[in-house]
Structure formats: C-alpha cells, structure tokens
Amino acid sequence: MAVRTPDPDPGxxxxxxxxxxGPFSGAPSGPNTNPGWLSEVELAEARRRLPMLYVEALxxxxxxxxxxTQVGILLRATPLxxxxxxxxxxxxxxxETVRDALFRHVENDLGPMAFPLLPPQPAPFTVAEYFPxxxxxxxxxxxQHAVALAFVVPVTGTCEPRQDALEVTWLSPEEAASDALxxxxxxxxxxxxxxxLASVGALR
Amino acid sequence: MAVRTPDPDPGxxxxxxxxxxGPFSGAPSGPNTNPGWLSEVELAEARRRLPMLYVEALxxxxxxxxxxTQVGILLRATPLxxxxxxxxxxxxxxxETVRDALFRHVENDLGPMAFPLLPPQPAPFTVAEYFPxxxxxxxxxxxQHAVALAFVVPVTGTCEPRQDALEVTWLSPEEAASDALxxxxxxxxxxxxxxxLASVGALR
Amino acid sequence: MAVRTPDPDPGxxxxxxxxxxGPFSGAPSGPNTNPGWLSEVELAEARRRLPMLYVEALxxxxxxxxxxTQVGILLRATPLxxxxxxxxxxxxxxxETVRDALFRHVENDLGPMAFPLLPPQPAPFTVAEYFPxxxxxxxxxxxQHAVALAFVVPVTGTCEPRQDALEVTWLSPEEAASDALxxxxxxxxxxxxxxxLASVGALR
Amino acid sequence: MAVRTPDPDPGxxxxxxxxxxGPFSGAPSGPNTNPGWLSEVELAEARRRLPMLYVEALxxxxxxxxxxTQVGILLRATPLxxxxxxxxxxxxxxxETVRDALFRHVENDLGPMAFPLLPPQPAPFTVAEYFPxxxxxxxxxxxQHAVALAFVVPVTGTCEPRQDALEVTWLSPEEAASDALxxxxxxxxxxxxxxxLASVGALR
Numbered sequence: 031m032a033v034r035t036p037d038p039d040p041g042x043x044x045x046x047x048x049x050x051x052g053p054f055s056g057a058p059s060g061p062n063t064n065p066g067w068l069s070e071v072e073l074a075e076a077r078r079r080l081p082m083l084y085v086e087a088l089x090x091x092x093x094x095x096x097x098x099t100q101v102g103i104l105l106r107a108t109p110l111x112x113x114x115x116x117x118x119x120x121x122x123x124x125x126e127t128v129r130d131a132l133f134r135h136v137e138n139d140l141g142p143m144a145f146p147l148l149p150p151q152p153a154p155f156t157v158a159e160y161f162p163x164x165x166x167x168x169x170x171x172x173x174q175h176a177v178a179l180a181f182v183v184p185v186t187g188t189c190e191p192r193q194d195a196l197e198v199t200w201l202s203p204e205e206a207a208s209d210a211l212x213x214x215x216x217x218x219x220x221x222x223x224x225x226x227l228a229s230v231g232a233l234r
Numbered sequence: 235m236a237v238r239t240p241d242p243d244p245g246x247x248x249x250x251x252x253x254x255x256g257p258f259s260g261a262p263s264g265p266n267t268n269p270g271w272l273s274e275v276e277l278a279e280a281r282r283r284l285p286m287l288y289v290e291a292l293x294x295x296x297x298x299x300x301x302x303t304q305v306g307i308l309l310r311a312t313p314l315x316x317x318x319x320x321x322x323x324x325x326x327x328x329x330e331t332v333r334d335a336l337f338r339h340v341e342n343d344l345g346p347m348a349f350p351l352l353p354p355q356p357a358p359f360t361v362a363e364y365f366p367x368x369x370x371x372x373x374x375x376x377x378q379h380a381v382a383l384a385f386v387v388p389v390t391g392t393c394e395p396r397q398d399a400l401e402v403t404w405l406s407p408e409e410a411a412s413d414a415l416x417x418x419x420x421x422x423x424x425x426x427x428x429x430x431l432a433s434v435g436a437l438r
Numbered sequence: 439m440a441v442r443t444p445d446p447d448p449g450x451x452x453x454x455x456x457x458x459x460g461p462f463s464g465a466p467s468g469p470n471t472n473p474g475w476l477s478e479v480e481l482a483e484a485r486r487r488l489p490m491l492y493v494e495a496l497x498x499x500x501x502x503x504x505x506x507t508q509v510g511i512l513l514r515a516t517p518l519x520x521x522x523x524x525x526x527x528x529x530x531x532x533x534e535t536v537r538d539a540l541f542r543h544v545e546n547d548l549g550p551m552a553f554p555l556l557p558p559q560p561a562p563f564t565v566a567e568y569f570p571x572x573x574x575x576x577x578x579x580x581x582q583h584a585v586a587l588a589f590v591v592p593v594t595g596t597c598e599p600r601q602d603a604l605e606v607t608w609l610s611p612e613e614a615a616s617d618a619l620x621x622x623x624x625x626x627x628x629x630x631x632x633x634x635l636a637s638v639g640a641l642r
Numbered sequence: 643m644a645v646r647t648p649d650p651d652p653g654x655x656x657x658x659x660x661x662x663x664g665p666f667s668g669a670p671s672g673p674n675t676n677p678g679w680l681s682e683v684e685l686a687e688a689r690r691r692l693p694m695l696y697v698e699a700l701x702x703x704x705x706x707x708x709x710x711t712q713v714g715i716l717l718r719a720t721p722l723x724x725x726x727x728x729x730x731x732x733x734x735x736x737x738e739t740v741r742d743a744l745f746r747h748v749e750n751d752l753g754p755m756a757f758p759l760l761p762p763q764p765a766p767f768t769v770a771e772y773f774p775x776x777x778x779x780x781x782x783x784x785x786q787h788a789v790a791l792a793f794v795v796p797v798t799g800t801c802e803p804r805q806d807a808l809e810v811t812w813l814s815p816e817e818a819a820s821d822a823l824x825x826x827x828x829x830x831x832x833x834x835x836x837x838x839l840a841s842v843g844a845l846r
Contacts, residue, residue, distance in 0.1 A: 068283055079272055080280055081287045081326050083381055095741050096760030122285050124379050127363055127371065129707050147759060148708030150794055151767075152361045152843040156639060157383060159331055167331065168642055175328050177287055179361060182762055221642050228636030231564060231764040234576055234629050299537050300556030333503050351555060352504030354590055356639040359559075360843060372846055386558055425846050432840030435560040435768060438780055438833050476691055484692055487680055489734050491693045491789055530693050532787050535771055535779065565764045565791060567739055575739065583736050585695055587769060 077174040084178035085132045086158060087118040088226040089140060089185045091200065098182070098232045101206040101223070102189060103215075104139060105197040114216040115199075117223070119178065128152065128179060136183060138192060145187030154179035155229035158222050169218040182226050203232040281378040288382035289336045290362065291322040292430040293344060293389045295404065302386075302436045305410040305427070306393060307419075308343060309401040318420040319403075321427070323382065332356065332383060340387060342396060349391030358383040359433035362426050373422040386430050407436040485582040492586035493540045494566060495526040496634040497548060497593045499608065506590070506640045509614040509631070510597060511623075512547060513605040522624040523607075525631070527586065536560065536587060544591055546600060553595030562587035563637035566630050577626040590634050611640040689786040696790035697744045698770065699730040700838040701752060701797045703812065710794070710844045713818040713835070714801060715827075716751060717809040726828040727811075729835070731790065740764065740791060748795055750804060757799030766791040767841035770834050781830040794838050815844040 068076065076082070089102035104116050120135035122128060129148060136146045158178040160171035189198045205211060207227055212220025227233035272280065280286070293306035308320050324339035326332060333352060340350045362382040364375035393402045409415060411431055416424025431437035476484065484490070497510035512524050528543035530536060537556060544554045566586040568579035597606045613619060615635055620628025635641035680688065688694070701714035716728050732747035734740060741760060748758045770790040772783035801810045817823060819839055824832025839845035 072283070076280060076284055078328075079276070080284060080328055081330075083285045083287050090762065092762055095745055096762050097741065098762050122381065124283055124285055125365065126285075128361060128381065129709065133707055147796075149761075150702065150704055150708050150710050150796060150842040153359060153841075154357055154361070155763075156636075157332060157356045157358070161329065168639075177326065177332065184759075184762060224632075224641055225636040225639070228564075228633040228641065229765075230762040231576075231633070233632055233636065294558065296558055299541055300558050301537065302558050333505065337503055351592075353557075354498065354500055354504050354506050354592060354638040355563075357637075360840075372843075388555075388558060428836075428845055429840040429843070432768075432837040432845065433561075434558040435780075435837070437836055437840065480691070484688060487684070487736055488688055488692060489695045489736055489738075491695050530789065532691055532693055533773065534693075536769060536789065560769045561766055562769070563765060565740060565766070569737065585734065585740065 081175045081177050083122045084119060084160075084176045085122060085128060085135060086178045086180045086222065087132060087136055087146075087183040088180070088223060089118060089136070089144070089146070089183055089189070089198070090230070092184045098184075098203060098227070098230045100200045101203060101227070102140070102185070102198045102200055103206065103211070103223070104191070105199060115211065115214045115219075116216055117180075117219055118183075132181060132183070136185075139196065140185060140198065141188070141190035141192055143187045144185045144189045147184045147186060149181060149183070154181055156180050156222070156225050160217060168221040171217055180222055180226065182230055203227050204234065207233055285379045285381050287326040288323060288364075288380045289326060289332060289339060290382045290384045290426065291336060291340055291350075291387040292384070292427060293322060293340070293348070293350070293387055293393070293402070294434070296388045302388075302407060302431070302434045304404045305407060305431070306344070306389070306402045306404055307410065307415070307427070308395070309403060319415065319418045319423075320420055321384075321423055322387075336385060336387070340389075343400065344389060344402065345392070345394035345396055347391045348389045348393045351388045351390060353385060353387070358385055360384050360426070360429050364421060372425045375421055384426055384430065386434055407431050408438065411437055489583045489585050491530040492527060492568075492584045493530060493536060493543060494586045494588045494630065495540060495544055495554075495591040496588070496631060497526060497544070497552070497554070497591055497597070497606070498638070500592045506592075506611060506635070506638045508608045509611060509635070510548070510593070510606045510608055511614065511619065511631070512599070513607060523619065523622045523627075524624055525588075525627055526591075540589060540591070544593070547604065548593060548606060549596070549598035549600055551595045552593045552597045555592045555594060557589060557591070562589055564588050564630070564633050568625060575626075576629045579625055588630055588634065590638055611635050612642065615641055693787045693789050695734045696731060696772075696788045697734060697740060697747060698790045698792045698834065699744060699748055699758075699795040700792070700835060701730060701748070701756070701758070701795055701801070701810070702842070704796045710796075710815060710839070710842045712812045713815060713839070714752070714797070714810045714812055715818065715823065715835070716803070717811060727823065727826045727831075728828055729792075729831055730795075744793060744795070748797075751808065752797060752810060753800070753802035753804055755799045756797045756801045759796045759798060761793060761795070766793055768792050768834070768837050772829060779830075780833045783829055792834055792838065794842055815839050816846065819845055 090098045091100040093099050104118065106114055106116055108114060118136050118139045120131065120138070122131040132148060133146065136144060158169050158180050159167045160169040160176040160178065161167060162170065162172060162175060164170040191198060207224050215223065224233055294302045295304040297303050308322065310318055310320055312318060322340050322343040324335065324342065326335040336352060337350065340348060362373050362384050363371045364373040364380040364382065365371060366374065366376055366379060368374040395402055411428050419427065428437055498506045499508040501507050512526065514522055514524055516522060526544050526547045528539065528546065530539040540556060541554065544552060566577050566588050567575045568577040568584040568586065569575060570578065570580055570583060572578040599606060615632050623631065632641055702710045703712040705711050716730065718726055718728055720726060730748050730751045732743065732750065734743040744760060745758065748756060770781050770792050771779045772781040772788040772790065773779060774782065774784055774787060776782040803810055819836050827835065836845055
C-alpha cells in the first residue's frame, strides 16, 4: 500500500485521494475543525453505508465553432503500479456546490492553467452509477457505491497535471471511442467516454 | 417533536421519513443486518458531514401526444402541524440505483396504482442543491446538504397517497407556475416546479 | 423510376413518400386546396433550395422501470429492390407541430396499434443534419438537405408496419449498436442509433 | 412597406432580413448563382408552403464558474417604427450546418467582437414552434411557420450590433424573466427567455 502524505493544503483534498479512480482515501489526517471533514476511518465507514456523490468531467478541445476536436484522457498509476486511464473525477464535499466541486477537480487534475469553461447548464449529460459489485450497471468501483454527475468540459489553456502519476493524452473522438481505449479505462469508463462523445455529436 | 413509529416494512423506508421535505429521520430503529442501513443517530451524523443524494419527481398527466396537461403537487403536514406543498422526494439508499429509488419514492408518495412511466433517460432535467444555509442556491433544507436529481414523471393510474398527511392536488401548468403556489412550497421548490415545466415546454 | 400511385388518404402523406429514407417524392398528385401541400415538382424544387425539417424516432421497448430493453429497426425495400434498415422518419408539414408530425410518422411506420409514448420534452436528444454531399456531417441524403429532430419513443403496443416493404426488427441494445447493423443502415443512421442509445444510458 | 436596399454583401444575408423577428424579407435582389439562394418572391412562396428552419440564441455572460450572471436582449425597430425586444435569430440556409447558422447570426446581431462560445452539444435546450395563427403554441410569427432550435450562448467579448436599429441590453436573470420584459418581446419570446433561464438553472 502506498504511503500517503497528508495534503499540505487542508482546503484542497486532492483529486487522487478523493477521486473515484484513485486509491482508497479520505481527508487530511491532521486536525481539522470543519465538521464536513471526515477522517479516513469515517470516510471508509460512510462509503459502506451511503452512496457517495461524485462529479466527473471529460475535458475536450473545441474548434472555433464549438465542435469537439480532441478529448483528454488521464493516465494514472495505481498504488500497485499499474497504469490505467480515467477521467477527471472527484467527490463533492459537504457544503460545496456541484459547480465548485467540478472546478476544483478539473483544476486539481489538469492544473491551474487549464482554463476550463464550465457549462452553464446544471444538468449532467448522464449520471454514472458505480457499484461495488460489477454488473449492476455499466460502472463499478470496488470501494464504494458512487453516483457521478458527468459533464463535458472544454478547456482552453495548458493542461499540466499536478501530480507525478498523471498525464493527459489528447485523442481524436474516434480514438477515444475505440475498444482499445475502453479496455484500458478503469471502472467501465470507456462507456462514459462514448456517452460523452454522443452527447456532443462526436460519436460515430 | 412527533413520536416516530418504526416503519412496519423494513424494505420500505418511507417517503416521509427519508424525504427531503419530511421531518428529520433515519431508518427503522429495530435491528437490521443490511450494512447500508443507518440508525437515526448515524444518519443524523452523516447528514452533518456528507452531501446526501436524493431524487425528486414532478408527477404529471399527459395527453395522448405526450404534452403535459396537469401537474401533481403533494400536500403534507409537518410535525408542527403546518401544511406545506412539495414534490415526490426521497433519499437514494446504499446499493440502490437511481431508477429504483425514483420508482420507490413515487410509489410511496403516490400509491401502488399510480403507474408511473419512468423516463428512459438517466439524466435529470436539473440538479437541485439544498443547503442548510439559505441563499447559497435557490433551495434550502435546514437538516442537511442534499443534492437531488430531478425528473418529470408521467403517471397513468390513480394516485392515492399512502400516508394520512398526504394529498395530491392536480393543477394546470399555469397554476403550478404561479407565485401563489411557489409561496406555499417548502425549501424553494416553486423554482423546481418552474424548471420542470420549462423542460417540458409548459412554462409560459 | 418507380410508378407512384396517389395516396388514397390525402390526410396521410405516408412515411414512404415523405420519409428521409424513402424514394424521392412529394404529395398526392390530385388537386388539393391546402396551400401547405406541395406538388412533386414543387417539393423537388424546394428540396434544392431550402433545408427540409424532419423528425426521426427510434422506437424502443422499456421494462417497468423505464430502462430500454429493445430497439426497433425498420427494414425497407428501396425502389431499386435493395433492402436497407432505417428509423421512423418523415417530414414536418406546413402548419403541423413537431409533436403531431412525430406521432403521425410513428403511426404510419409502426401501425395504429403501436401505442407510442411520446416524450413530454420538446427537445430532441440530438439534431441530425443530412447533406446531399457525404462527409459534411455523419449523415447524408442524396435528395436534399434535411435537418431531423431525433427522439427515442417507447412503444407499448403491437407494431405492424402498414406498408408491405416494411418490417420491424427488435434488437437488443448491443445488437443495435453493432458495426454489422450500422453497415446496413442508410444515410449514416447507425450513428444516430448509437447516439440514441447513449442518451438512454444503453450504449456500452 | 419599408424600402429595402440590397444587401451589400451577398455572402451575408443579415439578421434583419432573414430574422424571425425582422420584417418580411428574402435574399439579395441581384443575380446570384447559388441554387440555395431564393429571391424574395420565392422565399415568400416557400414561407406559405413549408416550415422554415431557424436558430435562436440567448446571449449570456457567465462568471468564472460557468454560472449565468447576465442575459443579452436585443432592441430592434420594426419597419413601422415600433421598438420591440427579441433574441438573436435567423434562418438556416440550404447547405449550411446548424452550427454555422448559429455562429453567423450571433455575429450578425452582436458584431464580430462578441466572441461567442458555441455549445459543444448539437441538441437545443428547446424547440420553439412559431405559427402564423396565434394560440397553436406559445409562439407566433405572422409571416410563416418557423421552427427554431434555441440555444444559450455565452459571449466573452464586446457586443456591438452591426445595424443601427439594434442595441443589446444586458439584464439580470431576474429582470429577463419578468412580466415587464415578456410584454415587450415579440412573438411570445418572453416564454423562450424563461425556458432558456430554466435550462441554466437561473430561473427562480
């Protein structure tokens, strides 16, 4: 199991630690007075009792007419050293708006210069339901029952993932919809990529 | 505070008790082996630490062409004896799909003969965010931070609310969008009714 | 060129004749006093000058929870005797609502006992743009520039296509999304089927 | 009837002349070899026989999180000298994509420095149907049966309407949803503004 260092910024709980795709994790182990903060033990307990609310984002590049030209897929190392591909993903905190959570996780996974254009609409293009048991839905997550509001987010700046384990690969819509990519994506997210592409008319 | 009797059916946790609009409540107080079940104390604790996932539904009657002709609004008595108006609403349980939760709460609030036609789309028409502090969004809920996936659900049968405190009033879209109704609805749900009507082209 | 007989019912201009997928055609050749009626020559002329407004529908069967379990694909014989697969499709007439056009074409292609449940929402899941020149978009139509509002329509009755050339085949979502089916569908509609499946969470 | 001068740029048919809200009009009166071009007489004829395809846009300003803060409403003088309020609006030409038409009309009505961010999704938030006869739907247009795909379009630059008769007024969502504004808007577009606001969660 990877050694986990406390997050230097208690106001930022990080994409890796809270991410749907990251390793099991919680919150800073140090003292925190925000009642919305959960210790790792508490979060682990909650994960066995309640559906956890997540946001997920497929970062895209668009041309001047708003048409999606490229899709950003994250490369991530699991604690076991395997490389997997995933989306921007993370938990919504107590007291945080969905919009704020989406912005925070995009910034955390793509860096502060990504300049995302969050959609004005509050409705996600789909709701992805992750269950601990594979087969209940198209998505699964060993750790928890998570329900993710999924958005397509155009980014206009430079993406520099903050954490060493992360890299963003820009793919054409065709590559992103391929079986080859789907096989590399964790938790069934190849399906989510295709649904995202369909929502922007970029799935053939 | 109202005395709360345990739910006679442990498989049905009730619209009132888990409802966004109902009084503070949890789960059967008797023993339950499902780890997804929370005691009232545990649920109360979770509500101060995590956003709770809800579904909400605006029941509608449609004509033969799918056009919305009437809107069903629930009348409910609070524990303090006040009458308020609300929507079908309730929590998503651990391990339960959003679709199952939606069906369960519609049936609980409208009775087993309502014959709802759940939408084939998993995406809600909007996401309503309830915060304990009024003003953060259009919606508030003293008890918790709740995030509700909101759907319009045509019903084709007879609605007979199961619980004494409930009644369904069928209104025209114009009446449902009125300021008078909005003033009677709890938690800011007048806004949610208008957004629902807009999504079906029935808001003028 | 196929000999075209006048439609016996001037109030019904037929899925075949006005269909995006049917052969070039217009309206009854007999006199008609409705100014919205176009002769074949006039419609042919309009098709070279204006985008034509269409509706398209993917008929589906749902389970009791609203989940799509089967997809209806039409089999049609072209005037040249080739068999192709397509969707419910047809032109919106002058003075007709989109909803009425959708109902009319579903009934025309699936028969009067199909009992479709038109969606309450006026917004299509996508807009499919057909151009005479292949490659401008994912869709093409030799005859015209057509813009189709595309809907998923649950049907609850028995589908009996009215015209000899038509047959409805019910497929699983997986079969409907396959490359094999896409290759048989005319005008690029395999893409439209996939986008429809994605909109209902049934594309893997 | 207003005297109409030929458009100086035959490649740009202008918001006023083709706009849903502008006066009756067609295309350059000079010779044009594009078969998709219609003379005024031809367009007038088509308008009595076919539904015309339009796009409409509600320009908005968003904050850094994508939340709509302001809404742009156009002020326009009719040929009779009356002032009315309207949205960005215009016809889709033969051979033109919906996206291109949307961009062209936004640029025509708001100027080349508006820098619109067209949505990546091809699906409109609603479909507005205008009939010559009031009462068929929420929208009417004396001149024609028009079907408009309606979008919310964030703009990031400076809006300088190209034509003297136009001015853009920026309103808060509350002002834009008011009965006072609705009363000034032509063709029932107050309803369209409210539906647009609802789609971005900005209708209260």
